[in-house]
Amino acid sequence: MAKLKPSVPAVNFSELSDPDLLNWIKNADQSALGELYDRYHRLVYSLAYQTIGESAVAEEITQDVFLRIWEKAATYRAEQGKVLTWIVTITRNRAIDLYRRRRIRPENNPLVWEELNPLERSDGTNIEAEVDNSLMRTNIRTALASLPAEQRQALSLAFFRGYSHSEIAENLHEPIGTIKTRIRLAMQKLRQYLMEEAGKEND
Amino acid sequence: MDNKDLISDLLPAYSLDCLDAAEAEQVTSHLKECSRCRQELQDYQELLGRMAFAVPEISPSPELREKILVAAQPVRESQQIEVKSRAVEKAPRRWNANYLWKIALPAWGVLSLIVILLLGMSNISLGRRLASLEAGRLGFQTVAMSGTETAPQSVGLLVISPDGQEGCLVVDGMPPLAEDQDYQLWLIRDGQRTSGGVFHSYASGYGVLWIHAEQPLVSYEAFGVTIEPSGGSPDATGDKIMGGSLN
Numbered sequence: 024m025a026k027l028k029p030s031v032p033a034v035n036f037s038e039l040s041d042p043d044l045l046n047w048i049k050n051a052d053q054s055a056l057g058e059l060y061d062r063y064h065r066l067v068y069s070l071a072y073q074t075i076g077e078s079a080v081a082e083e084i085t086q087d088v089f090l091r092i093w094e095k096a097a098t099y100r101a102e103q104g105k106v107l108t109w110i111v112t113i114t115r116n117r118a119i120d121l122y123r124r125r126r127i128r129p130e131n132n133p134l135v136w137e138e139l140n141p142l143e144r145s146d147g148t149n150i151e152a153e154v155d156n157s158l159m160r161t162n163i164r165t166a167l168a169s170l171p172a173e174q175r176q177a178l179s180l181a182f183f184r185g186y187s188h189s190e191i192a193e194n195l196h197e198p199i200g201t202i203k204t205r206i207r208l209a210m211q212k213l214r215q216y217l218m219e220e221a222g223k224e225n226d
Numbered sequence: 227m228d229n230k231d232l233i234s235d236l237l238p239a240y241s242l243d244c245l246d247a248a249e250a251e252q253v254t255s256h257l258k259e260c261s262r263c264r265q266e267l268q269d270y271q272e273l274l275g276r277m278a279f280a281v282p283e284i285s286p287s288p289e290l291r292e293k294i295l296v297a298a299q300p301v302r303e304s305q306q307i308e309v310k311s312r313a314v315e316k317a318p319r320r321w322n323a324n325y326l327w328k329i330a331l332p333a334w335g336v337l338s339l340i341v342i343l344l345l346g347m348s349n350i351s352l353g354r355r356l357a358s359l360e361a362g363r364l365g366f367q368t369v370a371m372s373g374t375e376t377a378p379q380s381v382g383l384l385v386i387s388p389d390g391q392e393g394c395l396v397v398d399g400m401p402p403l404a405e406d407q408d409y410q411l412w413l414i415r416d417g418q419r420t421s422g423g424v425f426h427s428y429a430s431g432y433g434v435l436w437i438h439a440e441q442p443l444v445s446y447e448a449f450g451v452t453i454e455p456s457g458g459s460p461d462a463t464g465d466k467i468m469g470g471s472l473n
Contacts, residue, residue, distance in 0.1 A: 191244065
């Protein structure tokens, strides 16, 4: 394609924080959107793919997510959470909505939490961000791997499929009370783990 | 166990949206008055954000980035125009005299054309002739777009920059769209259509599209606008609203 609308070349978007990037996106700056895409497109696409199991549909979802960010950047409130959280929420909502509407058969798309694989591919463009992300990945995977398998399974159905307690109970042939307990314990344990990790980082 | 502990136990499932309606309602009303539970909920929501990092990582096709940036149009809603006008104070743009001069002159030109077009709506052909004269003086080329039988009230003016590369389309009298529809501009050469961008209009039927083209705009022979499913189509599928030819 020829040219996008010119942005001011003096601003190095790769140095901006996520909320600052959103400020630029709010002001309709496409280069800022490009930078946000570079940071999170793999996360968004991987999550969409994990839910839907089709690469073309996962790309559609990725496009929807970034265009929604483009249009709704002004509605983001930093006090309500991180940009990452906002992006993941939009992605999950979109992917789960599509999953429900398309009635994808679960057996075509088994759920996988990738467990504890700290070695990530890097294209070397943003070493600092890569290190941060890599640490985040390692920590959350360690935390997830530490959960009992049945808790992880119930949590996966809620996280990727958007199933309710009763749908998970039906799916796993377990009493609903058991499922409620598994989800609650899993989430509480993960929260505790990450709070302890944040405590260690602050020491 | 008091109410707060009970709610606290429901928060993990609330963040995941797996509660039944009655339970969710109970949590929602409690959250309005309990800041501690709101904070706890935020922790769980942040946790969900982190959990996305545990998904096996794969990459989409390299073309997706370009596709998204092309679809991201600078002006989509009236609120963004308002935000954009405040961009200079809010975002730390680094202006220099040369840059300002380069953008100010064409911007003024386009603005004056839009004003002329709007003023000329009561007498469309006079308005367009004036716009065309004014455009020529500034080195712009214009293409008058006329409404088809589907939308006889629709009019448009496509303004191409003096270097022939870029341009914008101003439209008025556009027919209303369904929730899941967009307008799409087509750049036509040798019978082949290429997308020039997807856009909306305001409730009044007025709209603007900044055009992104793979080739200089002057290299296309004709232009058309159709109604397409939201986000646009690879090729025109819907009703043609307006069209026009260069020269």
